Each structure stands twice: as structure tokens, then as C-alpha cells.
Amino acid sequence: MARKTKEDAELTYHALLDAATALFIRQGIARTTLNNIALEAGMTRGAIYWHFDNKDAVIQALWERNTSTLHTSFINELRNLDINDPAGHFRKTINNLLQTVVDQPEIGAVIRIVMLSVEFTDEQTELQRFLNSKYDEIDSTVGDALTRLQERSALLSPLAPKLIAQGLMSYLLGLIHVYLKPGQTRLDLKKNGNQLLDLFLDTILAS
Amino acid sequence: MARKTKEDAELTYHALLDAATALFIRQGIARTTLNNIALEAGMTRGAIYWHFDNKDAVIQALWERNTSTLHTSFINELRNLDINDPAGHFRKTINNLLQTVVDQPEIGAVIRIVMLSVEFTDEQTELQRFLNSKYDEIDSTVGDALTRLQERSALLSPLAPKLIAQGLMSYLLGLIHVYLKPGQTRLDLKKNGNQLLDLFLDTILAS
């Protein structure tokens, strides 16, 4: 067919990623073929192989486009907790994260996709290593933040801060995972997300 | 080759399920082929197709063999909470569940497999419906139990019991998911699982 302008090409690039997101959520990653994605976006596989190397590259591009900003800003917030009210700042940061995920479905969707694509680990693929490194980064940053809170005796729980971080991360991931399970209707994170989070945060932070 | 006795056949049946479990955890479900499973068990695909209809049937059989008992006993406990100390009984039941998952790797592994195989839902397959119904059963049972606790004013949190149930389930799933992520080493549920759980339970139940 016809060649597109640079702007048109970028449109299809994003259309492909959007299509991938929708299908990954709807049918799961494994069941979604590159052909599916292309057709959903009104293209052929040629377009995909032009813009990406393979399916893993699509997933990584999804991460870059939809969550990398949130990722780095989240980490920056935690690394520079407000010196006057670090506990409040921490709480706010976590709450904001969940709220962002809920308010911007594209972001939440990609997070769930990422969670699911870490399924395997034997003979780690490049994507696995990449995503794992991102997760580790968050994990240790949360741990460090809680450690500093403990040093300022802003932690209620006597448990080790690294351990609490693991619990908090598990809780967050669990909430997102359950919330975004397709067909799920009972859990309304938009309404109750912060309440549920505070349920946990109240035990570890002074209110 | 040679035909086996009935007992031998049952051995290979279990060998196949064991092989499937190991491979699913190691490589993920999608990446594990029926041939892989057969070879891991020292058989050929013929053995698999003799004992099971397809891969989904293998997963369902895994559930039946490794978690159905835990499932029903867990539900029974929650449906018949000790009338004298329902809150303590509830707490104990949840803690036991996590401890069982941690102490018996085959059970924990299957739970994680099940979690991951619910990935998709569009055009639900029979397996999806089956697993979802099991999850719903647990979910509503926990909700009911918490409702009864609230009626007896044994709930500290003012949140709706159904909502708390969602949070608790998310937490549990998150913990198991993170804990059983292959290659993961930081979270030691065996040591700290109950502490982490109590972190949550203490906010909703009287100690």
C-alpha cells in the first residue's frame, strides 16, 4: 500500500501498542498472537515487525510507554521523602500510585501484563531480566524508605522494614492483580482502593 | 512396550502430574509442552493423552489432586467458626492456610499455577470457569465469615466485611504470588509469613 508520513507511522506504533494492551488483558499474553495484535490495529504483521523485534519487544515497549514515567517518579518520591513529614509523604506516595493505576487504565493494564509476563524464569529471557530489575528497583526503594522511617521512629510495626516492604508490595500487586482480572466486578478499587490500602498502612505508619 | 499393572498406571499418572507441576513452575505454563511433561516423567505423549484430554485437563487434575482437600477443609472451617472465639478461629484458619501453602510446596505450587492459568477470561474455557468458581467460593465464604464476625462486633475495622475480604484475599494471593516467583529469595514466607499476615489481621480483628 501507501507509505505513511512520519506522524502516521507513529500513530500506527501507538495503535499497535494499544491493540496489544487490549488483547493481552482480554485473552492473556500467551493466547495473543502477533497477527491478532496487527489485525486489532487494522494492520498486518508486517507493521509489527517493522516497529518491534518480537512479542517480548512489544511488551517492553509497552512498559516504556505506559509505566516508565510512573516508575521513575514513584522511585524519586520515595528517595526524597519530605523531611518534615516522611511518614505522611510515604503514605501519600503509595496512595497516589494506586490511584494512578486505577484512574489511568492503560497504566494499570500494563502493570498487570508485566506481572503476568514474569511467569517463568528458567533460562531468563531478556525481557524477564529487564522486568525483574525494575521490580527489584521498586522493592529495594520501598525497603530503603521504610528503613529511614524506622530510623526516625515513624514506624509502628516492630517488624524489619525490608520485610514490611515485601508485605506492602505483595498487597499492592495482589490488589492490582485481582482488580484487573477480566470479568471481575466485586472489587472496586476506584472507590475503595485507598481505604483498603490505609487498612494496611495504618498498621505500619502513624496516622 | 509392555503394559503396566493398574498400580503402575497410577504411578505414571502421578508421575505425569508431578512432572507437570515442576515444569509449570520452572518454565511457566505456556512454555511447557505436553511433550516436555511426558519426557520429564520418562514417558511419551501417548501416556498423557491416555490419562488426560489435554493440557487444561492436566491442570484441573492437578487442582483436584493437590488442593481440593485444602480447599474444602478451608471453606468448612470458615463456615463453622468456633462459636466461642470466632475471631481467633478465623485468624487461625487463615494462618493455617498460608502455613500449609508454605510447608507443602506441591500445594503452593499448584495454587500459583492456578493463579496464573486464570490469566485470560474472554471466551472462557472450561478450565477458566472451573477455577473461577473455586475462587468465587473462597471469596464469598471469607466474606460471609467476616460478615458474621461483624455481627458479633468482632471486627475492628468499620469497612464493609465484603470489602475487607477482597483486601485479605488480594493480600494472600499477592504474598503467594511473590513468594513463589521462581528465582525469588528475599521473601521468606516460611519464617515471616504469619507475621506478615498478622500485620493485616491485627487491623481487622481483635487480638
Next chain:
DNA sequence: TAATTTACATACATTCGTGTTTGTATAATA
């Protein structure tokens, strides 16, 4: 002990998805 299942192994057919190659109309560029 003869007949019949059983518990698989082996072979086959077919589909599906991937990666690559080729073709091409047009935008960008010089």
C-alpha cells in the same frame, strides 16, 4: 487358556505461529 482390554509408544496429519524475504507506493531528501 483364549479373548479382550489396558496402558501406553509410535507414526501421521494438520494447524498455527513465527521469522524472514520480497515487493511497492509514497514520503523525504538532495
Next chain:
DNA sequence: TATTATACAAACACGAATGTATGTAAATTA
């Protein structure tokens, strides 16, 4: 304006996985 690079579509080649069909030795049954 001629050339070249771009953004794909279309065709091709291949392996891999599935499901099925067939073969078969031994266990079970009558």
C-alpha cells in the same frame, strides 16, 4: 526531479505443538 529511504503488505519457509490413529505387549478376565 531523480533518488533513496520508509512504512508497511504479502508471500514464503519452517518448526513446533497438537490431536488422532494405529500398533502392541502384557495384564486382566471369562
